[in-house]
Amino acid sequence: MSGLIFTGGPILSMDAGDTRPEAVGVFGDRIVAVGTLAQVRQALPDATLQELGGRTLIPAFIDPHGHFPDSAIVALLRADLSPRTGCRSLADLFARLAAKAAQTAPGEWVMGAGLDDSQLAERRMPTRDELDAVSPDHPIWVIHSSGHCGVANSMALARQGITQDSPDPEGGRYLRDASGRLTGGIEGLSAMGEMGDTHFLLDEASFACCFAAARAEYLAQGVTLAQNSWTAQPLLDLFHKVAVQVDPGIDLILLPVAEIEPEFSQTGIGRDWPEGAITLGPRKLLTDGSFLMRTAFLTAPYLGTEETGLAYMSRDLLFSEVRKLHRLGFQVHCHCNGDAASDMFLDAVAAAQADHPRDDHRHTIIHGQVMRRDQIVRCRALGVSVSFFPAHVWFWGDQHHEEILGPRRAQDISPTGWAEAEGVRFTIHNDASVTPTRPLELIETTVTRRTQGGRVLGPDQRQSPLSALRAHTIDAAWQVFREKERGSLEVGKLAELAILDDNPLTTSGAIGAIRVSETWRRGIRVYRDTTMKVGEPA
Incomplete structure (x- = not known):
């Protein structure tokens, strides 16, 4: 028997009593001992010591609601229009879509994602006509960061069978200007149809x-x-x-x-x-x-x-x-x-x-x-x-x-x-x-x-x-009914761990600036921040 013992820094168990053990012992994919270093060493006498070096051990984070792998779909397959990436004006937006169109065969879809019009200088969504001007040879669809609306150019509207005579579906809207002409704006999942789906164009x-x-x-x-x-x-x-x-x-x-x-x-x-x-x-x-x-x-x-x-x-x-x-x-x-x-x-x-x-x-x-x-x-x-x-x-x-x-x-x-x-x-x-x-x-x-x-x-x-x-x-x-197998550092649970470079409960800085130093999944280290050394000041 061998295993691993994590010790040498704050350990936040997240158990019912919010205990702060000195050490956590892992064997295989499970936590097998929690307590003082002596107690854990007794359970795992020949285990390898994983020195925290002052870093903080917590249970790995659990995503309570998200859309994996959407972030990568945006980054790899779409034109990323999010303000985080510097898209701050319609000119930025059009340039990114045009660059994507230049890499895309005529007739194939060009998609933009992550648009937040509240962060654009013009504080509005693009129009159908503006997207037509980006490229007349591609169906273009730009979806808002909320995932609940978007704008299509004329070719995209035609591909989806949306015409001047299309009635608004229940729970959705096709936006029109004062004359009743489609602007390209579409609101609601029922109106967006497959263009609002994560799997759109995925193979x-x-x-x-x-x-x-x-x-x-x-x-x-x-x-x-x-x-x-x-x-x-x-x-x-x-x-x-x-x-x-x-x-x-x-x-x-x-x-x-x-x-x-x-x-x-x-x-x-x-x-x-x-x-x-x-x-x-x-x-x-x-x-x-x-x-x-x-x-x-x-x-x-x-x-x-x-x-x-x-x-x-x-x-x-x-x-x-x-x-x-x-x-x-x-x-x-x-x-x-x-x-x-x-x-x-x-x-x-x-x-x-x-x-x-x-x-x-x-x-x-x-x-x-x-x-x-x-x-x-x-x-x-x-x-x-x-x-x-x-x-x-x-x-x-x-x-x-x-x-x-x-x-x-x-x-x-x-x-x-x-x-x-x-x-x-x-x-x-x-x-x-x-x-x-x-x-x-x-x-x-x-x-x-x-x-x-x-x-x-x-x-x-x-x-x-x-x-x-x-x-x-x-x-x-x-x-999500997983509390018996994860979410806290307790005996019998999966060894799902995160090591942070500072303690969120006592840090003198911003919690958001704390970095994840290591991530362990089922007793195996699956991520390590190689820019930091153990014991390096946070």
Whole structure:
């Protein structure tokens, strides 16, 4: 017997008692001893010492909601239009699309992704005519960073059969100018159709490349369990080809879209899905849109308007889908950005429970960005969890304050403080690729509630570093019924570890500036920051 012993720095166990052991012992893919160095050495007498050198050991991060491998799809296959990469004007956008078109055969698609018009100098989306001017020889589709809208040029509209006479589908819109002519703008998943799908234009080879690139990114951030939180059948087919092969090098939870049930699980590949690192999790529903597009469904209008957003599905259909999934025994994750959307989902859960009571279902509201306190109270009564999106505070908090919701409502976006006070267990997420998978930056925002402009939104919603860290580790494991196997450093759990160059609970600097030094998956080191030496000052 040999094994590994981690010691020589702070160890944050994330167990129920928040214990701070001196050492953690690993044998194979499991944690076998936790306690003093002497106790762990007794359990593993000939183990190799893994000296932390003052660095901090924590459980590896768990992604509570995201879209693996979308970030790599954007980086490798699309023109990246995100402000993080310096796309700050329409001229920048057109230049990047033109460069992509120059590399693409005539008639083939040119796609741009990550566009945030609120960060452009012109503060607007491009038009169909402007995209036509980029290239008359390519269908061009630019999707917004929210994933809920985009702009198509004339050739792309024609390819998709969208004409002047096309009626708006339920839950979507084809935008028109004052004369009624299509502008190229498309809002809502039903209107975007396949152009809004992650798998659009993907094949097995390109998917494999994106999978590998996203895996490297996530592991470098200390994430060993990721999600694809909107997995339609074509994407499930691609993931299945990976799942039946060798270990993929990262653990994944897939959330099949609700509409394919029960056929997917009873007669499709879901029936015999292989055991392993890629597993099936909750089923996913989508009730509304995005705040940036004013399509999140609200009970009170957006600032300075009479608009309350858009419901992506009718109340009757939502009730029917929740009831179906609930009776089939599935956990449900439901995208609800606006409070009107949350009202609908909570009503649907209450009806499903009345029809077919289930203990500990852990149905979950995803985003819940403007949930009211009475809704948080109702979550506790119904056994509903929430995964909040505090990254919005940093990336778009100033827009919420000044343009979208106004100063009062903006204070309470992602109300983690209310959830903690009311005893509702919650997680936090980045929703990659809407915002990048950066757990420590997300934790800092959850703790500070600071916007890019320097204001603090909702001081009473701030979390302690420990609470925010738990929301990205053990609470994230619990939310998807994985708490018995990961999320904390306890005997019997998988050896999923991250080593940080500073302690998030005591650092004198910014939590977001802390670097992941090493990531260990199932007892094997899968990432190491080679720019740092053990013992080097942070």
